Amino acid sequence: MRVLMMSTPVPTHFAPLVPLAWGLRAAGAEVLVTAQPDVMPMVRTAGLVGAPVGEKLDGDKHLLSFLTEGRRPLECFTRFPPEEMGFYGRVWMDQARTNIHAYLELARQWQPQLIVADQVEYASLLIGGVLGIPVIHHRWGVDPISDLALHEARTELADLAEELGLDGLPTPAQTLDPCPPSLQLPTTSPGTPIRHIPFNGYGEPPAWRTRTHPRRVVVTLGTRTLQLNGVPHVRRVLKACAQVPDTEIIATVTSQYWEELGPMPSHVRLVPPTPLHLFIDTCDAMVHHSGSSTMLTAATAGLPQLALPQWSDQFALGEQLQKSGAGLTLDDTTRQDDPTLIHNSVQQLLDQPRFRTAAEKLGQEITTMPTPAETAEHLLHKL
Template sequence: MTTTPVPTHFAPLVPLAWALRAAGHDVLVVAQPDVIPTVRSAGLVAVSAGEPHDAIKSVRRLLTGDKRPLEAIPRFAPEQMGILGRVWMRHARAVLPEYLAIARSFQPQLIIAEKLEYTALLVGGLAGVPVLHHRWGVDAGSDVALRDAGTELADLAAQHGLDGLPLPAEKLDPCPPSLQFPSAEPGTPIRFVPFNGSGVLPSWHRARPGVRRVVVSFGRHILALNGVPHLRRVLRACATVADIEVIATCEEEFRDAVGPVPPRVRLVAPTPLHLFLDSCDAVVHHGGAGTALTATAAGLPQLVLPQWADQFATGERLQALGAGISLDDVASQDDPATLADALETLLSLAEHRKAAEELSREMAGMPSPAAVAADLARRY
C-alpha cells in the first residue's frame, strides 16, 4: 500500500489492510515520514521512504494574513478539480526511485494506493503489478486529476520506458452509491469502517438524558490553517441552541488560542469519533471525508461547513439526500444566527435523522472489507 504524505489520506485504506492481514496476506505500507505514526497506530508494518512533506505548510503558502481557506482560495469548478492532484504529481517525481527500489525488493502481487497517489501507478507499470486506487468518500475530483496526471507525468513515464501513465486496474469506493458525486466513475464498493486513530473510551461518552449532544470536529489541518477563530465562532453559536451539549475536539496546541468556551461546551483532545457517536444527535464538521463517512456510519445528520477542495461536494451531496445541511460561504458560516438555526433544524426535523439513518443502512449493506479482500485475492 502507498499513500500521499497526509495521514487522513491513508486512513480509509486501514480496514482493507486489516482484512488482508487477517486473511493471511503480507501487507507493507510504503509512505513518507508524515504518515508513519498513523500506520503504526493501526498496527501495520511500514517502510519510511523519502523526506517529510508537511502538507499544512504547503497549503499555508496559498493563504494571506489570517484568512482561512474559504476566505482565500477560490472554489474550483468541476473541470478544475484536477488541481487537487497537482502537488502529488510533483511528489511522484521525487519519490519514484525509492518507491520502485522498495517494490522490487518486496515483490508485491498487488499495489493499493489512495486516489491521489500516482507513484504507485508508475511502480506498478514498471513492476508489472496491478494497481488499485482507493477513494476517501465523495469524489468530485480524482477522475479529473488522474486525467491531468496522465498529461503531467507522460514524460516521466516515457523516461522509464512506459507508454504513458498506467491507469488503475479498478477504483475501490467506500462511499454509498446514492451519496457519491454523480459524475464519479463507477468503482468497486467496499463498506466504510471508521478508523479515526486509536484511543480509550472516554469517561464522558454517555450523554445526559434530555440533553441533545452535538459533536464539533474540524481536524488539525483546518485549525492549523487559520481556523481557530472559525472554531471559536462555531462553538459560541452552537451553545446558543436550547437543550444542547457540545463536544468539540481540539489539539492541545490550539487550546490557548481557542480560549474560554461557553459552559455547555466540552473541549476534548482528539478522540476517535466512532467511540462516542452512538451517544450523539448531530455532527458539525468541515466536510472531511473521514468525518463525513464516520457520521454517516453512525446515522447522524450533519452540518457541513466546507473550507476548500472536495469538502464542498461532500456537503452538497449530504444536503441533496436530506442527511445534512451545508453552509458553503463565508457570510453564512460567520453568522451566529444562521449557524444556530441550521443546527436546530437538523436536530428538530425528523426527516433529517430519517435520511441519515437510511444512508447508514445503505452503507451497512455494502461489501465488507473482508469480502473485498477475499475477492481481490481471487482475482489478483
Template sequence: MRIMMMSTAVPTHFAPLVPLAWGLRAAGAEILVAAQPDVMPMVRTAGLVGAPIGEKLDGDKHLSSFLTEGRRPLECFTRFPPEEMGFYGRVWMDQARANVHAYLELARQWRPQLIIADQVEYASLLIGGVLDIPVVHHRWGVDPISDLALRDARTELADLAEELGLPGLPAPAQTLDPCPPSLQLPTTSPGTLIRHVPFNGFGETPAWRARPPKRRVVVTLGTRTLQLNGVPHVRRVLQACAQVPDTEIVATVIPAYWDELGPMPSHVHLVPPTPLHLFIDSCDAMVHHSGSSTMLTAATAGLPQLALPQWSDQFALGDQLEAAGAGITLDTVARQDDPTLIRDSVQQLLDKPDYRTAAQAIGREIAAMPSPATIAENLLHTL
C-alpha cells in the same frame, strides 16, 4: 500474497485504507505500507509495518504558504468549478515525480504481487506498470477529483512514464469506492463498493461517553482547520452552537488551542481529539469541516450533519450531503461567519425529523455495502 500499500503524504488519505489492510492481514497477506514520513505515525497507530520513502512534505506548511496571514483557507481559495477539480492532483504528480525511483527500488527489493494506493498516488501506477503488478486505487469518499486528475496526470507524467519504459501512465486495475451510491457524484466513474469502517485513530473510551439527559452535538473541525488560521472560526462556531437550547456541545480540539479559544459556557465541553467511533452513538448531530472520513463516520451512525467546507473536495461532500436531505452545508465565508445561521442550522438538524430519517437511510445503505474483509478476500483470489 505480498501487498504494498501506498499513500500520498497526508495521514487522512491513508486512514480509509486501514480497515482493508486489516482484512488483508487477517486473510493471510503480508502488508508493507510505503509512504512519505508524514504518514508513518498513522501506519504505526494502525498496527501496520511501514517503509518511509523520500522527504516529509508537511502538508500544513505547504498549504499555509498559499494563505494570506490571519486568513483561513475559505477566505483565500475560490470554490473551483467541477471541471477544474483535477487541479488538486497536481501536487501529487510532483510528489510522484520526486519519489518514484525510491519507491521502485523498494518494490524491486520487496517484490510485492499487488499494490493498493489512495486515489491520487500516481507513483503506484508507474511502479505497477514497470513491474507488471496490478494496482488498485482506493477513494476517500465523495470524489470530484480523481477522474479529472488522472486525465491530467497522463499528460503531466508522460515523459516520466517514457523514461521508465512505459507507453503512458497505466490505469488502475480496479478502483474501490467507500462512498454510498446515494452520496457519490453522478459524474464520478463507477467503482467497486467497499463499506466505510471508521478508523479515527486509537484511544480509550472516554469517561463522558454515556448519552447525556439532553441532546448532544459533536463539533469536530479537524486539526488542520485550527492550524491554518482557524481559531476565530472555531470559536465562532462553538459560540453559535452553544446558543441551541437544551443541547450539550462536545468539541474535539487539540488542548494547545483551548486557552486561545477562550472560556466557553458550561454546556460546551472541549475534549482532546478522540476517535469519533468511540462515542458517536451518543450524539444526535455533528458539525464538521466536511472531511471525507469525518463525514462518512457520521453517516455510518445515521447522524444529521452540518458541513462547513474550507477547500478542495470538501464543497462536493457538503453538496451531496445536503442533496440527500441528510444535512446542511454552509459553503461561503459570509454564511459560516453568521452565528445565527449556524445556530438555526443545528436547530433544524435536531428538530426536523426528515434530516434524521435521511441520515439513517444512508447509514443502512453503508451497512449493506461489502465489508473490507469481503473485498480483501476478493482481491486475494482475483488479482
C-alpha cells in the same frame, strides 16, 4: 501474497485504507505500507508495518504560507468549478516524480504481487506498470477529483512513464469506492463498493460518554482547520452551537488551542481528539469541516450533519450531503461567519425528523456494501 500499500503524504488520505489493510492481513497477506514520513505515525497507530520513503512534505506548513492576514483557506483560495477539479492532483504528480525511483527501489527489493494506493497516488501506477502487477486505487469518499486528475496525469507524467519504459501512465486495475452510491457524484466513474469502517485512531471509551443534557452534538472541525488560521472560525462555531437549548456540545480540539479559544459555556466540553466511533452513538448530530472520513463516520452512525467546507473536494461533499437530505452545508464565508445561521442549522438538524430519517437511510445503505474483509478476500483470490 505480498501487498504494497501506498499513500500520498497526508495522513487522512491513508486513513480510509486502514480497514482494508487489516482485512488483507487477516486473509493471510503480507502488507507493507510505504509513503513519505508524514504518514508513518498513522501507520504505526494502525498497527501496520511502514517503510518511509523520501522527505516529509508537511503540507499544512506549505498551505499556511499561501494564507494571508490570518485568514483561513475559505477566505483565500478560489473555489474551482467542477471541470477544473483535476488541479488538486497536480501536487501529487510532482511528489510522484520526486519519489518514483526510491519507491521503485523499495518495490524491487520487496517484490509485491499487488499494490493498493489512495486515489491520487500516481507513483503506484508507474511501479505497477514497471513490475507488471495490478494496482488498486481506493477513493476517500465523494470524489470530484480523481477522474479529472488521472486524465491530466497521463499528460503530465508521460515523459516519466517513457523514461521507465512504459507506453504511458497505466490505469488502475480497479477503483474501490467507500462512498454510498446514492451519495456519490453522478459524474464520477463507477467504482467497486467497499464499506466504510471508521478508523479514527486508537483510544478507550471516554469517561464523559454519559450524556448530561437531553441532546448532544459533536463538533469536530479537524486539526488542519485550527492550524490553518481557523481558531476564530472554530470559536464562532462553538459559541453558535452553544445557543441551541438543552444540548451538550462535545468539541474535539487539540489541547494546544484550548486557551486561545477562550472560555466556553459549561455545556461546551472541549476534549482532545478522540476516535469518533468511541462515542458517536451518544450523539444526535455532528458539525464538521466536510472531510470524507468524518462525514462517512457520521453517515455510518446515521447522524444528521452540518458541513462547513473550507476548500478542495469538501464543497462537493457538503453539497451531496445536503442533496441526500441527511444534512446541511454552509459553503461560503458569509454564511459560515453568521452565528445565527449556524445556530439555526443545528437546531433544524435536531428538531426536524426528516434529517434523521434521511441520515439513517444513508447509514443503512452503507451496511449493504461489501466489508473490507470481503473485499480483501476478492482481491487476493479473484483479481
